Amino acid sequence: MSETHPTPNRTVLEMTQSTKIFVWLALGGAGVGLGLALPWLLQNAANWPIPYLDVLKFLGTIDSPLMVFGRPAMLGLVGLVVAFFITHEAAKLTLTDAEIRITEGDDSRIVTREQVGGVYRKGGKVRIESPEGRVLFNDDVEGGGARIAEAFIAHGYPWEGTLTGPRAAHTSQGRK
Known part of the structure; x- marks a missing residue:
């Protein structure tokens, strides 16, 4: 998955644009998926030894339109930010x-x-x-x-x- 640009006097090894797009889509999609699954995960956390369990369960019950659409959007944005840092900092x-x-x-x-x-x-x-x-x-x-x-x-x-x-x-x- 590298882009190699050989010329008579130089070779460039770097992440290809298609690999960068894949990373952006994968991490953005993972963030959206986590945002959609978070209420279910928090409601089923009753058996987990987590501090502040009641607060987490309460957050999982909020189903206002802002939370229903905002949570996946915000976590998708977080995934895209992480993907940007990963692809921007990749060695060339x-x-x-x-x-x-x-x-x-x-x-x-x-x-x-x-x-x-x-x-x-x-x-x-x-x-x-x-x-x-x-x-x-x-x-x-x-x-x-x-x-x-x-x-x-x-x-x-x-x-x-x-x-x-x-x-x-x-x-x-x-x-x-």
């Missing part, structure tokens, strides 16, 4: 043969080739370390392991992770 890596530009939200920084000692995946995250072992970047990057590995290898960065699949065989043969 612009790779060239000389540097890696890391953009997260409105912040951007550059890691030069000389600063990179190794790149690999750890869990679901991409980790860039200096030759001394200092962590320069450790976050999620959209795209899947093979595509991310191909991008770093294509620009000559020291990829230390394993490669799998048919793309990996082609990539590793091309770099020998």
